[in-house]
Amino acid sequence: xxxxxxxxxxxxxxxxxxxxxxxxxxxxxxxxxxxxxxxxxxxxxxxxxxxxxxxxxxxxxxxxxxxxxxxxxxxxxxxxxxxxxxxxxxxxxxxxxxxxxxxxxxxxxxxxxxxxxxxxxxxxxxxxxxxxxxxxxxxxxxxxxxxxxxxxxxxxxxxxxxxxxxxxxxxxxxxxxxxxxxxxxxxxxxxxxxxxxxxxxxxxxxxxxxxx
Numbered sequence: 001x002x003x004x005x006x007x008x009x010x011x012x013x014x015x016x017x018x019x020x021x022x023x024x025x026x027x028x029x030x031x032x033x034x035x036x037x038x039x040x041x042x043x044x045x046x047x048x049x050x051x052x053x054x055x056x057x058x059x060x061x062x063x064x065x066x067x068x069x070x071x072x073x074x075x076x077x078x079x080x081x082x083x084x085x086x087x088x089x090x091x092x093x094x095x096x097x098x099x100x101x102x103x104x105x106x107x108x109x110x111x112x113x114x115x116x117x118x119x120x121x122x123x124x125x126x127x128x129x130x131x132x133x134x135x136x137x138x139x140x141x142x143x144x145x146x147x148x149x150x151x152x153x154x155x156x157x158x159x160x161x162x163x164x165x166x167x168x169x170x171x172x173x174x175x176x177x178x179x180x181x182x183x184x185x186x187x188x189x190x191x192x193x194x195x196x197x198x199x200x201x202x203x204x205x206x207x208x209x210x211x212x
Contacts (some may be wrong), residue, residue, distance in 0.1 A: 003090060004089065004092055004093060008134070009097070009136070013140070016194065017071065017096060020195060025201065028094075028206075033093065040078065041074035041078075043082050045080060046077045057154055058157045064110040068117065072187035072203075075098075103117060108166050130181065131181075132205040134183055137171065137185060138188055142188070180193050
């Protein structure tokens with residue numbers, strides 16, 4: 001591979017991202033790829049500290065503008081410290097959430113101005129966009145039920161269902177606007193069926209990047 005592959009994984013809470021990320025890691029590792037796994041917000045010492053503030057359910061008074069600045073700060077640190085160096089060293093980066101989460105949650109969910117979000121994101125990521133993004137499409141009510149059965153919710157998970165539906169609709173719109181990059185995967189099926197689709201899409205983009 002002449003350059004690193006950048007893969008992002010998106011979807012509302014409880015959509016099955018974690019399981020499929022493990023499958024992606026195993027598959028790419030078996031092909032000899034050097035894999036770096038990270039997440040948003042988080043992935044660095046600074047970004048993880050910011051994450052703990054963002055998701056702490058105690059901070060119910062957090063303003064949406066404060067939230068967007070914290071997310072962007074964590075993202076900027078992750079890009080500069082982890083993502084860009086890894087790609088430059090021909091490593092494959094798998095990131096659990098990235099800019100599409102920002103647009104879906106802060107833009108569609110919170111109702112913040114999308115042009116403003118894009119301007120801030122442009123500064124934070126410095127043109128570092130994924131080669132492929134998997135959007136795991138699952139009704140948010142089903143996903144939240146899965147999450148709540150597994151653990152207590154964080155500050156974002158504890159939002160009202162209407163918020164999560166706006167986020168879900170935002171993801172659908174983003175996928176519609178970016179079909180070449182964002183691959184929609186029906187996450188209501190079995191783990192095996194979902195992985196079959198993911199693997200097919202992943203192998204396609206992997207072959208393309210190898211030829212670049």
